[in-house]
Each structure stands twice: as C-alpha cells, then as structure tokens.
Amino acid sequence: MAIxxxxxxxxxxxxxxxxxxxxxxKVNEGEIFxxxxxxxxxxxxxxxxxATLLKPxxxxxxxxxxxxxEKPDEVRKFISYxxxxxxxxxxxxxxxxxxxxxxxxxIPMDFIEEGIEIASLGDAINRQIRTxxxxxxxxxxxxxxxxxxxxxxxxxxxxxxxxxxxxxxVRNAIRKYAKEYSxxxxxxxxxxxxxxxxxxxxxxxxxxxxVDIGTTEELIGRYSVRNLEEVFIKAxxxxx
Amino acid sequence: MIKExxxxxxxxTLRDKRMLLSLIIVPLLMFIIMxxxxxxxxxATFKExxxxxxxxxxxxxxxKYSEIAIxxxxxxxxxxxxxxxxxxxxxxxxxEEADVIIEFPEGFSYNLSNELxxxxxxxxxxxxxxxxGYAVLGKVSGLINEISAxxxxxxxxxVAGNVNPEFILDPIASEPHMxxxxxxxxxxxxxxxxxxxxxxxxxxxxxxxxxxxxxxSMIAVENEERTLEVLLTLPISRFKILLSKxxxxxxxxxxxxxxxxxxxxxxxxxxxxxxEELPGSEGxxxxxxxxxxxxxxxxxxxxxxxxxxxxxIAVGALGLLLGSIxxxxxxxQTYIGPxxxxxxxxxxxxxxxxxxxxxxxxxxVLIAISPFISPILVFxxxxxxxxxxxxxxxxxxxxFTLIMVAxxxxxxxxxxxxxxxxxxxxxxxxxxxx
Numbered sequence: 001m002a003i004x005x006x007x008x009x010x011x012x013x014x015x016x017x018x019x020x021x022x023x024x025x026k027v028n029e030g031e032i033f034x035x036x037x038x039x040x041x042x043x044x045x046x047x048x049x050x051a052t053l054l055k056p057x058x059x060x061x062x063x064x065x066x067x068x069x070e071k072p073d074e075v076r077k078f079i080s081y082x083x084x085x086x087x088x089x090x091x092x093x094x095x096x097x098x099x100x101x102x103x104x105x106x107i108p109m110d111f112i113e114e115g116i117e118i119a120s121l122g123d124a125i126n127r128q129i130r131t132x133x134x135x136x137x138x139x140x141x142x143x144x145x146x147x148x149x150x151x152x153x154x155x156x157x158x159x160x161x162x163x164x165x166x167x168x169x170v171r172n173a174i175r176k177y178a179k180e181y182s183x184x185x186x187x188x189x190x191x192x193x194x195x196x197x198x199x200x201x202x203x204x205x206x207x208x209x210x211v212d213i214g215t216t217e218e219l220i221g222r223y224s225v226r227n228l229e230e231v232f233i234k235a236x237x238x239x240x
Numbered sequence: 241m242i243k244e245x246x247x248x249x250x251x252x253t254l255r256d257k258r259m260l261l262s263l264i265i266v267p268l269l270m271f272i273i274m275x276x277x278x279x280x281x282x283x284a285t286f287k288e289x290x291x292x293x294x295x296x297x298x299x300x301x302x303x304k305y306s307e308i309a310i311x312x313x314x315x316x317x318x319x320x321x322x323x324x325x326x327x328x329x330x331x332x333x334x335x336e337e338a339d340v341i342i343e344f345p346e347g348f349s350y351n352l353s354n355e356l357x358x359x360x361x362x363x364x365x366x367x368x369x370x371x372x373g374y375a376v377l378g379k380v381s382g383l384i385n386e387i388s389a390x391x392x393x394x395x396x397x398x399v400a401g402n403v404n405p406e407f408i409l410d411p412i413a414s415e416p417h418m419x420x421x422x423x424x425x426x427x428x429x430x431x432x433x434x435x436x437x438x439x440x441x442x443x444x445x446x447x448x449x450x451x452x453x454x455x456x457s458m459i460a461v462e463n464e465e466r467t468l469e470v471l472l473t474l475p476i477s478r479f480k481i482l483l484s485k486x487x488x489x490x491x492x493x494x495x496x497x498x499x500x501x502x503x504x505x506x507x508x509x510x511x512x513x514x515x516e517e518l519p520g521s522e523g524x525x526x527x528x529x530x531x532x533x534x535x536x537x538x539x540x541x542x543x544x545x546x547x548x549x550x551x552x553i554a555v556g557a558l559g560l561l562l563g564s565i566x567x568x569x570x571x572x573q574t575y576i577g578p579x580x581x582x583x584x585x586x587x588x589x590x591x592x593x594x595x596x597x598x599x600x601x602x603x604x605v606l607i608a609i610s611p612f613i614s615p616i617l618v619f620x621x622x623x624x625x626x627x628x629x630x631x632x633x634x635x636x637x638x639x640f641t642l643i644m645v646a647x648x649x650x651x652x653x654x655x656x657x658x659x660x661x662x663x664x665x666x667x668x669x670x671x672x673x674x
Contacts, residue, residue: 014659048469048658051469051473052472052473053469053472053473053655053658054655054658054659055654055655073475073477076473076474076475076476077475079473080473081469081470081473082470083466083469083470085466086466086467086469086470087465087466087467088465088467089248089251089252089465089467090252090256090465091251091252091253091255091256092248092251092252092255096251100244100247100248101474103241103244104241104244104245104474104475104476105474105475128255141470144470
C-alpha cells in the first residue's frame with residue numbers, strides 16, 4: 001500500500017517547550033487516520049507541520065514522498081487543510097468564497113457545485129459570510145476542504161461547533177469523499193464516537209508522544225476495554 | 241492566480257464598511273461637506289458684506305469735507321442715516337440695527353483744510369463670533385479707505401488746480417515679472433503655486449499614511465478572522481500571496497488618494513468658488529493645476545512618479561510585516577502609530593522650509609528616512625536645483641523597497657508569520673508577571 005504521510009522522529013520545540021517528542025507514524029493512501037489526545041498533546045502542531053505551516057525542529061515529514069521542508073510548494077499541491085478555529089473572508093458570500101478557492105485550486109465548476117451541496121446552506125450561500133452562525137461557517141469550511149478533492153485532507157476537529165445533525169452530515173461527507181475519490185484524511189478529534197465511526201486507524205498522542213496506534217478494534221482488544229474512550233484513558237494512565 | 245487573490249482582497253476590503261469609511265467616504269465626504277459649508281458660509285458672508293446696507297454716520301463736524309464724504313457714501317449706493325452732534329457710543333447702544341457707526345469728529349474739515357491729519361472714528365458692536373461679523377468690519381474699513389482716496393483727489397484738485405489727481409496720487413505703474421524654474425509665469429500663478437506646493441506635500445503624506453494603514457490592516461485582518469492559516473496552505477507561492485497583497489494595497493491606496501484629492505481640491509477651492517458666485521463678480525483667481533504642471537520638466541515629473549511607486553511598495557511591505565505580527569486590526573493600528581512621526585514631522589518641515597535651509601547633516605537624515613517621504617524630497621530637490629538629493633533619495637528608496645519586499649517575502653516563507661505574534665504576546669505576559 002502506498003504511503004501518503006511518513007513521519008520519523010519528529011521533534012518540535014516552541015522556545016524551550018518541547019511540543020512533539022520523537023513522533024513516528026505513517027498514514028496509508030486512501031486511509032482515514034485519526035489523531036486522538038488531550039488538549040496540548042501536540043495534535044494541532046502535528047497537523048500544522050504536515051500542512052507546511054510549521055517547520056520541524058528535527059525529524060522528517062514527507063507527504064506523498066515530498067519533504068515538507070525542502071518542497072513545501074509541491075506538498076501544498078496535494079493538501080487541503082482545515083484548522084480548528086478557521087475563519088472565512090467575512091465580506092465574501094459563501095458562494096464567492098468557494099468559487100475563489102476553486103480558482104486557486106483550478107478545479108472545474110461542478111466541483112464547486114458539489115462544495116455548495118456539501119455546505120448545505122440553502123439560500124444563505126449567497127449571503128455574506130459575516131452573517132453566518134459558527135456552525136454554518138464550519139460547514140462552508142469543510143465543504144471548501146473537501147470539494148477540491150485533495151490527495152490529502154488535513155482536518156483539525158472537523159465537526160467542532162456543529163450540532164448533532166450537522167456533525168453527522170459532515171462525518172458522512174468526509175467518509176463519502178474519502179472512499180469515492182480516494183482522498184487520504186488525517187484528522188484530529190476529541191469526539192471518540194466520531195473517531196470510531198470515521199477512522200480506519202487511530203494514533204493516541206499524549207505530551208507530544210505517540211502512546212499507541214492501531215485500528216479501533218485492535219486498540220479495544222489490546223486494552224481489554226469496551227470502547228475507544230476507555231482505551232484512551234487507560235493508555236494515558238488515567239485522567240490528569 | 242494573482243488576479244483571483246487581488247480580486248478577493250479588493251472585495252473583502254471594499255465591502256468592509258470600516259475600511260470603506262476610512263479610505264473613501266471620510267476623505268471624500270468630509271472635505272466636500274466642510275468645503276460646502278465653508279462655501280455656503282463665505283458666500284453668505286460676502287453677500288452680506290457687499291449688500292448696499294444702511295450706513296450709520298454720526299456727524300459732529302457738520303462742515304464741508306464731512307458733507308462731501310457723506311455724499312460720496314450715498315453716491316456709492318448706500319443708504320445713509322446721519323446723526324448730527326450725537327454721542328456715537330449712545331447711538332450704537334440705542335439703535336438696535338446699528339452694528340457699525342462711522343463718526344466724523346468735530347474739526348474733521350478744519351484739519352483737512354489746514355493740512356493736518358483728520359480722523360474718522362468707527363464703532364462696532366460685535367454680536368457674534370461668526371466670520372460674518374468681521375467681514376462687515378472689513379467692508380466698513382474698505383469704505384473708509386475709499387473715502388480717504390476720494391478726499392485725497394478732492395484736496396489735490398483744490399490745491400493743484402487743473403491737474404489729473406489720479407496721476408499725482410499714483411504716478412508709478414508696477415509691472416512684475418515672475419519666473420518659476422526659469423520660465424516666466426503670470427503673476428496669478430504664484431498664488432496657485434502656493435496651493436500646489438501644499439498639495440505636493442500633503443498628498444504624499446496622506447498617501448504614505450493610508451498605505452501603511454491599509455497594508456497592515458490587510459494582513460492583520462487575516463489574523464483577526466483566522467483566515468491566514470488556510471491562505472498559507474493554498475497551492476500558491478508565498479511570494480505570489482505577498483505580491484497580490486501589495487497590488488491590492490496599491491489599488492486601494494490609489495482609490496483612496498483619488499477620493500482624497502477630489503475632496504481636498506473641492507475644499508481648498510471653496511473660498512474661490514464662494515467668491516465667484518457673487519453677483520457681478522468677474523471671477524477670482526481660478527484653480528487650474530494643469531498649467532502648473534507645465535512648469536516642471538519631464539525629468540521631475542517622471543522621477544517623482546517613480547518615487548511615488550517605490551514608496552508605496554516599500555511602505556506597503558513594511559505595513560504587511562507590521563500587520564502580520566498583530567493579532568487584530570486595532571493592534572496593527574497601534575503598531576503603525578509611531579511611524580507617523582517619521583513621515584509627518586519632516587513632511588511638515590519640508591512644507592515650510594527650502595532644502596537649502598537644512599544643514600548637510602539634516603539633509604542626510606532626510607535622505608535616510610526618504611523611503612517614507614521620497615516623492616516630496618525628489619520633487620522638491622529637483623525643483624530647488626539640488627538634484628543630488630533626488631538621486632540619493634531615489635536610489636536609497638529603491639534599495640529600501642527591494643530590502644523590504646525581500647524581508648517580507650522571507651518572513652512569509654518562515655513559520656514566524658504564525659508564531660511571532662504568539663511569541664511577542666508571551667514575552668509581554670512574562671514581562672508583566674515579573
């Protein structure tokens with residue numbers, strides 16, 4: 001199986017603080033890979049490094065064979081990144097925003113139409129984004145990330161701020177796009193149900209280190225517990 | 241792709257009411273409204289001052305020359321109300337409509353007959369602080385000058401007999417010749433040149449201040465709205481992102497400057513327009529900047545244009561750098577505040593002083609900061625015959641621009657664009673904690 005993301009011995013310092021400590025894992029092409037961990041564990045830093053926003057202090061990160069430090073422009077051609085607290089240009093309409101992104105990625109018009117469908121904003125798609133609720137904005141941003149059908153979608157808490165119905169809708173969209181268009185997805189989430197539902201494999205991350213890695217079933221079996229939530233608690237040695 | 245990014249910048253900025261207000265509407269409307277009010281007020285004032293109003297005269301002379309003067313006022317078309325042997329102060333306080341009184345004191349005619357200076361007293365009651373009140377005083381003062389000139393002619397004729405009193409009183413005809421940059425210009429050009437000189441200083445200052453404001457806001461708003469992270473991961477080079485922002489800044493600044501120039505021109509020409517509106521006015525000195533431009537050689541105009549371009553880019557890149565370390569637009573504005581001093585203090589000095597008045601050291605300092613004031617410095621030094629300052633300023637400005645763009649491009653390539661503001665915030669917090 002081809003490798004989409006390879007990370008070896010990744011270390012990241014913020015000043016004197018070690019945010020990532022010898023992180024090593026691989027993500028297979030077409031896989032939905034979950035990063036699970038408490039706040040400050042290093043999930044967002046890992047995703048930002050893969051997305052070429054931050055540079056590793058040491059270690060190697062490759063996306064489809066391209067080193068993110070040496071060939072960031074090449075890497076950006078394959079990826080679509082959704083930050084946890086992302087915003088969108090307030091004074092563009094939802095449609096204008098998707099069209100703008102479509103032109104940057106040079107995708108055909110029907111992809112943008114799909115984006116409008118994923119966002120499921122109805123007539124509000126023609127309203128300026130500043131009038132959107134947090135949930136509406138999030139759906140638009142998820143639509144933006146998926147409609148370009150990237151080789152690698154990097155989604156940081158994709159359903160953050162969404163109500164139950166819309167979170168389910170977005171999860172289904174992620175799953176559909178990953179399977180139909182062979183989009184590799186690497187996502188982080190606090191929601192264990194979401195991770196169980198979506199991810200082919202999961203990495204448990206704590207204090208900048210990978211604690212364990214495997215499919216949901218493997219992890220549940222390995223820790224002899226009932227669900228991923230209990231795996232997580234057991235793996236990090238209880239609630240801090 | 242740059243085109244798409246520029247369009248996005250323009251749409252997102254021009255639809256923002258805050259930006260629209262500060263960039264276009266305020267400079268345009270503020271000056272137009274102020275100019276309109278000034279024009280209306282001045283026009284009304286002039287009209288009131290020129291009205292053939294009633295002149296209140298206290299005649300305590302009751303003799304030949306005061307009678308001649310009063311008849312002269314009547315001949316000028318004024319209605320004259322004469323109080324004989326009265327106290328002017330009492331008349332002023334008792335007659336409600338009398339705001340200005342002219343008094344011919346006792347001995348007025350005697351003095352003139354005996355080649356002694358004669359006095360005309362005026363009494364004014366100021367009932368408000370408007371310009372209108374003072375304009376009336378000015379009009380009365382003008383009338384007294386006219387009376388004086390008329391009585392001079394009467395006296396000359398009486399003394400010299402059959403001569404032309406106008407020739408005796410004013411035998412010299414002045415014929416000035418004005419040269420600007422070696423070219424002869426009509427005398428009226430000098431007044432216009434004053435306006436132009438002020439404009440050539442004020443417009444670039446506004447241009448630079450607006451550019452820093454717009455460019456820093458343009459990147460700070462990406463931080464504020466949390467759109468920067470996505471932007472930086474798009475399949476487009478960071479240099480193109482920088483370039484599109486700079487192009488966006490230049491377009492917005494040019495729109496803002498145009499709006500400023502339209503508003504400012506309306507404002508500074510308001511007094512002339514008010515004057516021209518008066519009935520029977522032959523028109524005051526009209527403001528036509530285009531003939532002024534013909535006074536400057538093509539080299540001055542081209543080099544000033546180049547200076548404007550590079551200054552915009554340099555200041556735009558600096559604004560983008562400052563904006564990128566600000567978490568929001570408001571913080572970005574506080575960062576750029578101190579920069580105004582570098583621009584406005586020398587700018588104002590250049591408005592009032594010729595470059596030759598600066599010491600060599602001061603001239604070097606001006607060149608050192610010239611990336612912020614280059615259009616003014618280049619134009620002024622070429623005009624004042626000190627081209628070495630223009631060349632030095634332009635060379636340094638171009639070098640500074642390239643350095644700023646390179647730094648901005650390098651900065652955007654690094655992760656500092658995302659982490660520096662956080663690091664600065666943490667440093668601030670640590671300092672506070674200590």
